[in-house]
Amino acid sequence: MKILITGATGLVGKDLVKNLRARNHEVNILVRKKTGAENEFLWNQKKEEIDEKAFDGIDSIIHLAGASIGKRWTEDYKKELYSSRIDTAHFLFKTCKILNLKLKSYITASGINYYGTYTSDEILTEKDTVKNIDFLSELSMAWENSADEFSSISDKSVWIRTAMVLSEKGGSFPMLRKLVNYNLGSAVGSGKQWMNWIHLEDLINIYTLAVENKSISGKYNAVADEIPTNKDFMKSLAKSENKLFLPLNVPDFVLNLALGEMSEIILKGTRASNEKIKNTGFSFKYSNINQAFEDLI
Numbered sequence: 001m002k003i004l005i006t007g008a009t010g011l012v013g014k015d016l017v018k019n020l021r022a023r024n025h026e027v028n029i030l031v032r033k034k035t036g037a038e039n040e041f042l043w044n045q046k047k048e049e050i051d052e053k054a055f056d057g058i059d060s061i062i063h064l065a066g067a068s069i070g071k072r073w074t075e076d077y078k079k080e081l082y083s084s085r086i087d088t089a090h091f092l093f094k095t096c097k098i099l100n101l102k103l104k105s106y107i108t109a110s111g112i113n114y115y116g117t118y119t120s121d122e123i124l125t126e127k128d129t130v131k132n133i134d135f136l137s138e139l140s141m142a143w144e145n146s147a148d149e150f151s152s153i154s155d156k157s158v159w160i161r162t163a164m165v166l167s168e169k170g171g172s173f174p175m176l177r178k179l180v181n182y183n184l185g186s187a188v189g190s191g192k193q194w195m196n197w198i199h200l201e202d203l204i205n206i207y208t209l210a211v212e213n214k215s216i217s218g219k220y221n222a223v224a225d226e227i228p229t230n231k232d233f234m235k236s237l238a239k240s241e242n243k244l245f246l247p248l249n250v251p252d253f254v255l256n257l258a259l260g261e262m263s264e265i266i267l268k269g270t271r272a273s274n275e276k277i278k279n280t281g282f283s284f285k286y287s288n289i290n291q292a293f294e295d296l297i
Contacts, residue, residue, distance in 0.1 A: 001104070002026040002057050003211060006043075006088060007064030009035065011170040012109070012162075015204050016062070023208065028054045030065075045083070045091045052099060060105040060211055061096075063089055063147075069111075070172070073135065073261045081139060089146035096153055106150035107158040107210050112196050112223060112272050113265065114140035114161055119193045120270040126161075126219045136265065144219070156217040158210045163196035163223040163272065165203055166286075168296050176237060177297070185238040186246035188255055189267040191231030196223045196272050199286035199295070209282055216280060221272045225287040230269070233289060240293040 003020060007013045008029035020027050030043045030050070041054035067084040071077060089108065096103070115124045116132025130137045140161070147157050166173045179185055203222055210216045228236065231249075238245035255263035274284070286292040 001059045001211065002028070003060045003062060004028045004030065004054055004058045005062045005064060006030045006092070007066060007109075008040075009037075010064060011165060011167060012200065012203060012207075013064045014169075015200060016064070016207050019204050019208055020211070023212075025211070028058065030054055043091075045088045048091065050091070050095055052095065055095065055099050055101060058101070058103070060103060060107065061092060061150075062207060062211070063092065063106070063108040066109065066143075069136070069262070069265070071262075072259065078135065082142065085139070085143045086146045089143075090149075093149050093153075096150075101153060103150070103154040105156050105158060105211060106147060106154040107160065107207065108143070108147045110144050110159045110161045110219075111136060111140045112161050112163045112221060113137060114144065115270070115272070117264045117268045118270060119190070119268045123271045123273050124221075125273045126221060126276050131270075134264065135261065156214070158216055159219040160203075160206060160210065161219060161221050161223075161272070162203060163198045163221075165200050166197055166292050166296060167200035169200070171200075173296060176234070177241070180234070180238050180241050180243050183244040184246065185234050185241075185243060186248060186250055187229075187231035187234055188250040189230070189252045191229060191234075191249050193230050193267060193269040194227050194271045195230050195233045195269055196227055197233075197289070197292070198222050198224050199284075199292045202284050202286055205285070206277060206282065209280070213280065220277045221274050222277065223272045223274050224284055224289075224292070225274065226289055227271045228289055230266075236289050237293060240290070240297050 041051035043050040113136035116137040118132040
């Protein structure tokens with residue numbers, strides 16, 4: 001199969017490209033600056049510039065492009081978070097229509113914060129609607145809605161609602177590990193908020209399944225079986241590193257001062273179910289947090 005990927009130089013994209021090529025798929029990637037990588041093509045959504053050769057013979061598009069949510073959310077940066085996800089999707093669709101393409105699949109990233117950022121023992125499934133409207137839920141809704149237009153040119157669409165990705169290569173994990181190694185590991189806020197997570201390798205395998213399996217269609221929560229509280233997550237990480245776990249929680253106001261509105265994704269959290277993806281026959285390699293830490297550490 002020939003696949004076009006956006007966001008291919010990011011944490012998830014790099015490993016996904018390697019995995020798909022190892023499985024004998026042909027992969028084109030869209031980049032804003034040339035890196036010398038194999039089969040890369042330039043695009044600039046803001047200028048509406050794109051190398052149309054990237055679309056030659058493609059069967060599927062995987063849209064991973066999006067600015068990191070791990071930066072302070074100023075009003076200007078919020079606009080960038082939207083534009084890098086939604087405007088790029090519209091630009092992809094516009095290009096596909098101009099080229100009169102017919103796809104086997106359109107697969108887009110989304111966030112587990114689609115349901116809203118709040119703390120609850122409720123276990124959320126793909127059948128649930130937004131429970132608490134906030135910035136990330138609105139961003140995720142717009143992100144998912146941007147994929148709807150591809151239904152007219154694609155045999156199927158797949159939305160991957162992704163939890164915090166654990167990898168030693170980037171994302172939140174290296175920062176959390178560094179805190180623990182300085183013996184500064186502790187819960188934040190109440191410590192009772194749930195932490196949805198997924199190991200990078202499992203996430204790559206979900207995307208690969210979405211490409212290769214015709215029956216995979218619709219929206220899926222990409223989250224591991226075990227969902228610990230923030231306190232249990234940090235305590236397990238400290239134990240894995242043979243470091244101290246501080247009994248005093250970091251107060252909410254410290255995170256609010258340091259991170260602003262973005263602190264909500266750390267201070268709050270509910271649980272999401274992964275039963276739908278498992279019902280397809282998918283098996284998680286890292287189903288509990290200790291397995292993940294053992295691999296990453």
